[in-house]
Amino acid sequence: AQSVTQPDIHITVSEGASLELRCNYSYGATPYLFWYVQSPGQGLQLLLKYFSGDTLVQGIKGFEAEFKRSQSSFNLRKPSVHWSDAAEYFCAVRGNTGANNLFFGTGTRLTVIP
Amino acid sequence: EAGVAQSPRYKIIEKRQSVAFWCNPISGHATLYWYQQILGQGPKLLIQFQNNGVVDDSQLPKDRFSAERLKGVDSTLKIQPAKLEDSAVYLCASSWGGIDTQYFGPGTRLTVL
Numbered sequence: 329a330q331s332v333t334q335p336d337i338h339i340t341v342s343e344g345a346s347l348e349l350r351c352n353y354s355y356g357a358t359p360y361l362f363w364y365v366q367s368p369g370q371g372l373q374l375l376l377k378y379f380s381g382d383t384l385v386q387g388i389k390g391f392e393a394e395f396k397r398s399q400s401s402f403n404l405r406k407p408s409v410h411w412s413d414a415a416e417y418f419c420a421v422r423g424n425t426g427a428n429n430l431f432f433g434t435g436t437r438l439t440v441i442p
Numbered sequence: 443e444a445g446v447a448q449s450p451r452y453k454i455i456e457k458r459q460s461v462a463f464w465c466n467p468i469s470g471h472a473t474l475y476w477y478q479q480i481l482g483q484g485p486k487l488l489i490q491f492q493n494n495g496v497v498d499d500s501q502l503p504k505d506r507f508s509a510e511r512l513k514g515v516d517s518t519l520k521i522q523p524a525k526l527e528d529s530a531v532y533l534c535a536s537s538w539g540g541i542d543t544q545y546f547g548p549g550t551r552l553t554v555l
Contacts, residue, residue: 332484364546371446371533371546372485418484429498430544432484 330355330421334433341409342441349404349436351393351419360422361402362430363393367415375417378402389413414440444468446547448534454553460522463550467515467536473497475544476509476519477533485533491517521552529554 331354341347353359360379364372376387383395393404402419416437420430447466455461467474472493477485488507490497494514502509506525511517521528531551535544 362543369548371448371548372535374543374545377543420484429487429490430485432486434482434484 330359330429330431332419332421332431332433334417334419334436336436337434338437338439340439340441343411344408347404347406347409347413347438349417349419349438351402351404351433352400353402353419353421354400355421358397361393361395362420362422363387363391363402363404364418364420364432365389365415366418366435372418375404409438409440411440411442414438446534446536446545448532448547448550450550451548452551452553454555455524456555457526458523460520461524461552462521463519463532463534463552465517465519465534465547467517467534468545471536471538471545472514473537473539473542473544474511474517475535475537476517477535479531479533479549481530488519524552524554526554528552 333352362377363375365375366372375391376385378385378395386392391406395402416435418435419433422430449464474491476488478488479485488502489499489509491511494511509519531549533549534547537544
């Protein structure tokens with residue numbers, strides 16, 4: 329069965345600093361991987377996704393993520409964080425067959441210090 | 443393009459009462475999902491519709507939860523009777539088809555007292 333682990337519950341970074349949010353997945357075959365962002369009181373917005381091909385994927389708002397099969401990881405990165413990036417970030421996995429069920433991690437809350 | 447619409451945004455009820463949530467997906471999206479997001483956790487799928495048929499409801503507590511999408515467009519999720527542990531945000535999402543990117547609504551925050 330698919331599952332996702334986000335080991336960091338809460339991360340604090342200074343504005344302008346680089347960011348890396350960790351995501352590890354469990355799935356028997358090549359998964360479909362997603363990062364979503366959720367601002368307070370808002371729904372989830374898709375940042376980026378990986379289905380196949382180039383393992384480094386670019387997303388919106390300057391985010392990127394790298395799929396590493398050997399480490400079962402899909403970490404999210406941003407070279408310079410803005411105060412508006414403060415939010416909850418969720419990694420999700422979906423199997424590449426069958427239903428379109430997304431399995432989400434527990435999320436990482438990002439705080440940005442001015 | 444309008445996004446996924448949900449109402450109400452907030453609801454407070456007492457345990458054993460009933461409550462209903464409404465979702466209108468993005469126009470043309472055939473697949474609709476309901477997720478439950480308990481505080482401190484990621485969203486968990488409750489039910490998935492393809493047009494007006496149920497694709498997956500394996501995680502739906504059917505003794506108290508029900509959902510319908512009668513005309514294959516908007517959907518209603520009902521809880522009857524509510525329990526304290528049902529306090530959560532209920533998210534609706536939609537996609538073009540069963541394998542496409544899901545787009546989420548703002549959610550309904552339910553508090554059961």
